[in-house]
Amino acid sequence: MSTRQRRVLVVEDDPVINQAVADRLATEGYAVARAADGPGAVAAFEREPADLVVLDVMLPGFDGYEVCRRIQAAQPVPVLMLTARTEEADILVGLGVGADDYLTKPFRMRELVARVGALLRRVERAADLAxxxxxxxxxxxxxxxxxxxxxxxxxxxxxxxxxxxxxxxxxxxxxxxxxxxxxxxxxxxxxxxxxxxxxxxxxxxxxxxxxxxxxxxxxxxxxxxxxxxxxxxxxxxxxx
Incomplete structure (x- = not known):
């Protein structure tokens, strides 16, 4: 993986979860930006695009599905969705708007970190197909x-x-x-x-x-x- 520090945007309206995820990712060496609602997430990504987005589904303003759709329309980026919904239809909606992976709440922080790392490594490997x-x-x-x-x-x-x-x-x-x-x-x-x-x-x-x-x-x-x-x-x- 490139030595450039990877930037992750964490979007979560629960302040405790938002802070906990951001702190853990920061200790893993990522540069972390945060947002707590749909419009704020899109604005944060427009100001400085992230290498990966950790995105909650249920958000004020507009939901994570709409955030994902707008972000992917601007620039393709790996998205890991966090959701309390476990129905197959809800998961497929997220995948349909461009999410790459998802975690259901409650989740283990160790698994979130592993999935973030795996998604970023896959982006790096894509260059090998050229x-x-x-x-x-x-x-x-x-x-x-x-x-x-x-x-x-x-x-x-x-x-x-x-x-x-x-x-x-x-x-x-x-x-x-x-x-x-x-x-x-x-x-x-x-x-x-x-x-x-x-x-x-x-x-x-x-x-x-x-x-x-x-x-x-x-x-x-x-x-x-x-x-x-x-x-x-x-x-x-x-x-x-």
């Missing part, structure tokens, strides 16, 4: 250098995490990639604690590239199909 030839299969064209995707000739906008997940699957088309490997390569941290995060991102990715293109092998992982046909593998079905 110069690689685009991948083409099953009606998809994945430009690893420009980080762009086309589906049947039409460009599809992916979040940074969705792109990295698809690139990992496309690196071995037709091969089942284990959940542990996907968590390690895309998020930077393996283990069962991230399985729901993975499943949510797969659901979002399927909605954009087609559910038949990504198959689930239960108890193992996921695979990118080499054609648009459904598989007859009895262990495989489309839902994550």
């Amino acid at each position: 110069g690689r030839r685009p991948l083409e299969l099953a009606g998809l064209r994945l430009d690893l250098d420009a980080r762009r995707l086309w589906r049947d000739g039409d460009e599809v906008r992916l979040t940074p995490t969705e792109f990295d997940l698809l690139a990992c699957l496309a690196s071995a088309p037709g091969t089942v990639i284990t959940r542990e490997r996907l968590m390690a390569e895309v998020w930077g941290w393996p283990g069962a604690t991230g399985t729901r995060t993975l499943d949510s991102h797969v659901r979002g990715l399927r909605a954009k590239v087609g559910s038949q293109r990504i198959r689930t092998v239960h108890g193992v992982g996921y695979a990118l199909s080499t054609d648009d046909a459904r598989t007859d593998d009895p262990r495989t079905e489309d839902p994550a």
Whole structure:
């Protein structure tokens, strides 16, 4: 990772949580800016863009979803959302507006720090893809250098995490990639604690590239199909 000090914007309306997160990240060596509401978060990012945003969902002014949408429209940046909502639909809304990962409250500070570090390392690794030839299969064209995707000739906008997940699957088309490997390569941290995060991102990715293109092998992982046909593998079905 670059030796430049990374800047993190913490957006949380609870002053105790806001201060605790900011203090912990500062002790980890990050430069930290803080905001307590939606408009303040957008204004803080416009004044000095951050390398990563830790963003609460429920905020005064307007919510974290709107903050994420406005920030991502200005400049793509990793976003870790904090939420007390655990419903799949709520999580997918966050992923849909550009969030890369989420933590449900209450959370362990150690896990938050680990996820922040993993997201920033992934941004650094993205530069390693430069110069690689685009991948083409099953009606998809994945430009690893420009980080762009086309589906049947039409460009599809992916979040940074969705792109990295698809690139990992496309690196071995037709091969089942284990959940542990996907968590390690895309998020930077393996283990069962991230399985729901993975499943949510797969659901979002399927909605954009087609559910038949990504198959689930239960108890193992996921695979990118080499054609648009459904598989007859009895262990495989489309839902994550």
